[in-house]
Amino acid sequence: MEQMQTVRESVKRTETAALEISGLRARVEGKEILKGIDLVVRQGEVHALMGPNGSGKSTLANVLMGRPGYELTAGQVLFRGQDITGLSADRRAQLGLFLAFQYPTEIPGVSVVNFLRSAYNAVKSEQISALAFRKRLKEKMNMLGVEDAMVNRYVNQGFSGGEKKKNEVLQLAVLEPEIAILDETDSGLDIDSLKAVATGIQQLIGPNLGVLLITHYQRMLNYITPDHIHVMMDGRIVSSGGPELAHELEKKGYEGLRKELGEG
Amino acid sequence: MAAVTTSTGFDEATLRRLLERGGAPDGVRERAFEQFQAMPMPSPETEEWRYTDLRDFDLSSFLPSAEEPFAENLDGVAPELLEAAGEIGERSGLSIQHNSTLVTAHLDPEARARGVTFTSLDDAVTTHPDLLEERLHHAVPTVRTRFTAMHGAFRTGGTFVHVPAGVDVRFPLQALTYVDADALAVFPHTLVVLEEGSSLTFIDRYVSPDLERVFSNAVVELFAGPGSRLRYVALQEWGSGVTHLSVQRAHVERDAEVRSLAVAFGASLARSEAETILLGDGGSSEMLGVYFGRSDQHFDHRSIQDHVGSRTSSDLLYKGALRGQARAIYSGNVIIRQGAHQCDAYQTNRNILLSERAKADSIPNLEILSNDPVRCGHAASVGPVDEDTLFYIRSRGIPEAEAQRLVVTGFFQEVLDRVTLQEVRGSLEATIATELEREASERLSGRGAEAHAV
Numbered sequence: 001m002e003q004m005q006t007v008r009e010s011v012k013r014t015e016t017a018a019l020e021i022s023g024l025r026a027r028v029e030g031k032e033i034l035k036g037i038d039l040v041v042r043q044g045e046v047h048a049l050m051g052p053n054g055s056g057k058s059t060l061a062n063v064l065m066g067r068p069g070y071e072l073t074a075g076q077v078l079f080r081g082q083d084i085t086g087l088s089a090d091r092r093a094q095l096g097l098f099l100a101f102q103y104p105t106e107i108p109g110v111s112v113v114n115f116l117r118s119a120y121n122a123v124k125s126e127q128i129s130a131l132a133f134r135k136r137l138k139e140k141m142n143m144l145g146v147e148d149a150m151v152n153r154y155v156n157q158g159f160s161g162g163e164k165k166k167n168e169v170l171q172l173a174v175l176e177p178e179i180a181i182l183d184e185t186d187s188g189l190d191i192d193s194l195k196a197v198a199t200g201i202q203q204l205i206g207p208n209l210g211v212l213l214i215t216h217y218q219r220m221l222n223y224i225t226p227d228h229i230h231v232m233m234d235g236r237i238v239s240s241g242g243p244e245l246a247h248e249l250e251k252k253g254y255e256g257l258r259k260e261l262g263e264g
Numbered sequence: 265m266a267a268v269t270t271s272t273g274f275d276e277a278t279l280r281r282l283l284e285r286g287g288a289p290d291g292v293r294e295r296a297f298e299q300f301q302a303m304p305m306p307s308p309e310t311e312e313w314r315y316t317d318l319r320d321f322d323l324s325s326f327l328p329s330a331e332e333p334f335a336e337n338l339d340g341v342a343p344e345l346l347e348a349a350g351e352i353g354e355r356s357g358l359s360i361q362h363n364s365t366l367v368t369a370h371l372d373p374e375a376r377a378r379g380v381t382f383t384s385l386d387d388a389v390t391t392h393p394d395l396l397e398e399r400l401h402h403a404v405p406t407v408r409t410r411f412t413a414m415h416g417a418f419r420t421g422g423t424f425v426h427v428p429a430g431v432d433v434r435f436p437l438q439a440l441t442y443v444d445a446d447a448l449a450v451f452p453h454t455l456v457v458l459e460e461g462s463s464l465t466f467i468d469r470y471v472s473p474d475l476e477r478v479f480s481n482a483v484v485e486l487f488a489g490p491g492s493r494l495r496y497v498a499l500q501e502w503g504s505g506v507t508h509l510s511v512q513r514a515h516v517e518r519d520a521e522v523r524s525l526a527v528a529f530g531a532s533l534a535r536s537e538a539e540t541i542l543l544g545d546g547g548s549s550e551m552l553g554v555y556f557g558r559s560d561q562h563f564d565h566r567s568i569q570d571h572v573g574s575r576t577s578s579d580l581l582y583k584g585a586l587r588g589q590a591r592a593i594y595s596g597n598v599i600i601r602q603g604a605h606q607c608d609a610y611q612t613n614r615n616i617l618l619s620e621r622a623k624a625d626s627i628p629n630l631e632i633l634s635n636d637p638v639r640c641g642h643a644a645s646v647g648p649v650d651e652d653t654l655f656y657i658r659s660r661g662i663p664e665a666e667a668q669r670l671v672v673t674g675f676f677q678e679v680l681d682r683v684t685l686q687e688v689r690g691s692l693e694a695t696i697a698t699e700l701e702r703e704a705s706e707r708l709s710g711r712g713a714e715a716h717a718v
């Protein structure tokens with residue numbers, strides 16, 4: 001753990017910022033949900049984003065990934081210095097952005113392995129053979145403890161909550177993005193699955209990956225120590241700090257923090 | 265090419281000429297001709313014909329027949345016909361109808377030695393007179409509509425299969441109907457009789473180049489004797505310009521199993537009725553359907569799952585995709601008769617619309633007259649590709665056109681997974697992939713044109 005931290009620290013200084021969000025405001029169905037977000041996530045960093053239900057965390061994740069139906073009213077999102085707000089989701093993914101969904105979607109009739117191979121080819125601009133891809137996939141599966149049967153099933157169809165989240169992490173591992181947004185990848189998991197998923201993510205974290213980890217739970221942060229913690233309330237980041245902020249929150253709750261901020 | 269035909273239409277002179285040639289048990293053609301003359305064109309005011317209006321369909325504009333030379337065996341068949349028959353892997357027999365003539369019917373000698381008959385209907389009238397008397401037009405009576413009456417009176421060609429009790433026909437039998445004579449009316453007829461405990465796979469394939477105007481008036485009669493197993497596949501791959509009306513009806517006796525697959529890719533207008541009547545106790549039926557419409561194609565699918573016997577089961581799954589201005593109607597009926605106990609029936613129809621101008625309707629209907637069905641239900645849907653699914657796929661770097669292709673391929677996979685014939689499945693996959701490629705390239709060029717206009 002200690003060692004990994006130092007590696008990341010050293011990289012931070014040499015790498016340029018990867019994802020820069022400034023003054024971001026967005027509306028959904030005419031209602032303003034994001035009310036001015038400023039956040040920078042660099043390759044090699046882990047940022048945790050916490051906040052009460054409905055505060056806008058998933059909205060931010062979706063806006064960053066370019067989901068249709070979200071209206072940007074102000075601000076910008078730079079990725080490697082380029083404004084990506086006008087780009088389609090597939091272009092963003094090709095540039096190196098990834099979103100692990102809070103509620104992954106089913107793709108009936110399309111197997112995980114075929115889906116992932118298409119995605120791999122699109123993101124890497126390759127035409128990898130089915131055999132070569134199987135081999136690559138197998139390595140990642142072994143690392144994450146994913147069963148063979150899962151990748152032959154249709155994407156998320158009939159998957160348990162835990163299997164869906166594992167599948168998101170498998171995709172993350174195969175596609176090797178530079179910045180990944182993980183939206184509650186730890187929710188809906190039993191203790192063993194949480195451990196498997198968290199250690200999987202932990203292994204992927206390194207100098208080439210920046211993570212925005214959306215979570216409600218300290219238990220995830222026991223496995224993955226974030227460099228920064230941000231608290232979102234009502235569409236704004238109201239507080240940022242180091243790992244200690246999570247413990248503070250655990251004690252006070254969001255109500256406590258809200259009061260403190262209100263007073264301060 | 266077609267020999268010169270002297271016929272002028274669907275009249276008494278043509279009837280007389282056909283009567284001289286035979287091809288039907290005594291009195292059948294005459295009775296059907298009377299019905300044909302007496303019956304009006306089906307009216308769109310009836311529920312059955314509400315979605316396909318043929319009142320202006322001019323029967324007199326079609327030639328009643330175009331005869332082709334017979335072939336001694338497959339070596340004597342024109343290569344383009346054999347190519348159209350397609351690769352279906354190993355088969356126990358192949359019959360080819362070219363325009364109005366069944367030019368050849370080849371049956372594997374091993375199957376013949378075991379008593380299997382695979383021949384033209386014309387020949388069967390002399391070789392199996394009693395069977396034809398009993399079966400021909402008994403599943404689909406000529407009096408059903410003006411079109412079936414016309415079929416009964418003017419049919420030429422047609423295929424007959426008889427499998428004796430206890431015989432398993434190892435590989436599929438295939439019947440190709442190939443038309444390349446414009447303005448022709450053809451009357452494909454398939455009559456399959458399985459005796460007790462026998463089994464067979466039969467594939468009908470309808471193929472033509474794009475034509476000005478052709479009328480295909482088809483009838484398929486399937487008789488599955490007690491404990492028999494029949495797999496029946498209809499691949500409708502007509503070229504454009506063809507109007508295809510077909511009625512398929514299966515009689516399923518005690519403990520028999522009939523699994524059918526109806527594929528519709530071709531024709532300008534295709535109205536296909538597929539019906540299964542589960543007569544004996546313990547019979548079962550599976551009905552699968554796949555259709556993919558483009559430009560201004562019109563598909564009208566109608567189905568009936570009729571449970572007469574107890575402990576009978578039926579499951580229907582029809583799935584279709586539509587692009588361009590294609591139009592599809594699915595209308596299905598499940599009937600559980602009084603006295604049919606502990607039946608299990610399900611019906612599913614799903615449509616995916618790939619363009620805003622494509623349109624589909626799905627009309628399911630249940631008629632339950634028994635009070636103890638195990639299960640009886642239906643599901644239907646019509647809609648565009650799901651936005652959330654598209655976004656999920658695109659968020660993995662896959663561009664829109666390919667994402668769409670994945671979704672639609674996956675949509676059909678549920679049916680394809682149930683198609684056990686490897687070659688049929690492969691051919692379906694290939695056709696679906698081709699349609700989707702065309703869709704993608706048309707989209708691109710359409711978009712290009714729009715961009716240009718701006």
Ligand SMILES: Nc1ncnc2c1ncn2[C@@H]1O[C@H](COP(=O)(O)OP(=O)(O)OP(=O)(O)O)[C@@H](O)[C@H]1O
Pocket residue numbers: 028029033051052053054055056057058059060102
């Ligand atoms: N498509 C939508 N249509 C209407 N309202 C929406 C839509 N998406 C989000 N919202 C609203 O935006 C607000 C923020 O939702 P969001 O899902 O971003 O919250 P969250 O912080 O991720 O919550 P949770 O912790 O429960 O996942 C909520 O009030 C939600 O109802």
Ligand SMILES: [Mg+2]
Pocket residue numbers: 057058059102183184
């Ligand atoms: Mg959320």
